[in-house]
Structure formats: structure tokens, C-alpha cells
Amino acid sequence: MSNTETATFAGGCFWCIEAAMKELDGVHEAISGYTGGDVEDPTYKQVCTGNTGHAEAVQVEYDPEKLSYEDLLQVFFTVHDPTTLNRQGPDVGTQYRSAVYYHDDEQRELVESFVEELEAEGAFDDPIVTEIESLGPYYVAEEHHQDYYEKNPGDAYCTFNAEPKIRKVREKFADKAKQTPADD
Numbered sequence: 001m002s003n004t005e006t007a008t009f010a011g012g013c014f015w016c017i018e019a020a021m022k023e024l025d026g027v028h029e030a031i032s033g034y035t036g037g038d039v040e041d042p043t044y045k046q047v048c049t050g051n052t053g054h055a056e057a058v059q060v061e062y063d064p065e066k067l068s069y070e071d072l073l074q075v076f077f078t079v080h081d082p083t084t085l086n087r088q089g090p091d092v093g094t095q096y097r098s099a100v101y102y103h104d105d106e107q108r109e110l111v112e113s114f115v116e117e118l119e120a121e122g123a124f125d126d127p128i129v130t131e132i133e134s135l136g137p138y139y140v141a142e143e144h145h146q147d148y149y150e151k152n153p154g155d156a157y158c159t160f161n162a163e164p165k166i167r168k169v170r171e172k173f174a175d176k177a178k179q180t181p182a183d184d
Helices: 014-021 044-048 069-079 105-120 156-172
Strands: 005-011 027-035 055-062 098-102 131-134 138-140
Touching (some): 014 027, 014 055, 014 069, 014 156, 055 098, 098 105
Antiparallel strands (some): 005 055, 005 098, 027 055, 027 138
């Protein structure tokens, strides 16, 4: 396997961000989990209370020869609403906040510049509220949350929330999306 890098994003329900990121050619893995809180090894049930301080997040392992960190930022800021505080669609609470957890100074500088550019060009009607934080402990979510969309494609939540994000990736980033038989 080629050299890989890791990026971590929180933008609402991790099922949706994970499914969108897995559409990209060059993403080797997207792992749902929790970060940004103060409880060690939290459970989904604990995180859902909003009392642990964690965000539902996705850690993306990718091939930098196929995708740049900026490519991932572009997808992330396209598939979720970075202007809503502690909310994405039907999901409300601090665990659904918009955040980029950087792994090093280079990622921090890239995401800060990226957000500044979006704001300067007026990409959104409202100000961006995405948190930019150094990655702390990352706890992998329970197994039934991994690959949730793939395992539950008929799930109503996925139909209404994950599928539009997947369509955005396929339409807006067709040159970076994995080719599927339906794409022929």
C-alpha cells in the first residue's frame, strides 16, 4: 500500500460524513468515532447525551498521491453546513458540531487558510462556525456504527441524510470519486 495520511472531520452524524468520504478515490478507510470531549472511551449512548463534550467524527485515511488534504476540505465543506452551530439537519447538540481536527501544524494552516478563503469569497450566506482544533484522543465508535450506510442502505435516516451527501460527491467531485458500475 502507498503512503497514507489521516484527516479528521466532524460535521453532524458520522454515518453521513463517513459515507461521503468513502466515495472518494484514494480514501482507504473512513472510521467513525468520537473526539473533542473529556470522557475516556465514551459510548454512543454517552455521546448522544451531549454531556461528554465529544463530537461524532470521522477519521479518514487517504493516499496523498490521489487526494490532497485540500481536496478533503473541499468535500467536507460541500457535504455539510458549516454555518449551523451544533446542528446538521435533524441532528441537534454539541455532538453534531462542525469541526476540523488537525493532526499537525501544516493541516492547521491549510484549514485556517481554506476557511478564510471561503469567508472572503462569501461562499455561504452566514458565517462559518466550524471549530478548528488540534486532534486529541480519538475513540473508534462501536462496530455497528462502522460502514453504517453500506450495511443499511434502506435505512430511512440514510436515505434522507446520507444519500444527498453521496450524490453531491458524485456530482461535484466526479473527477475524484470512485467509479462504480452505475457510472458507466
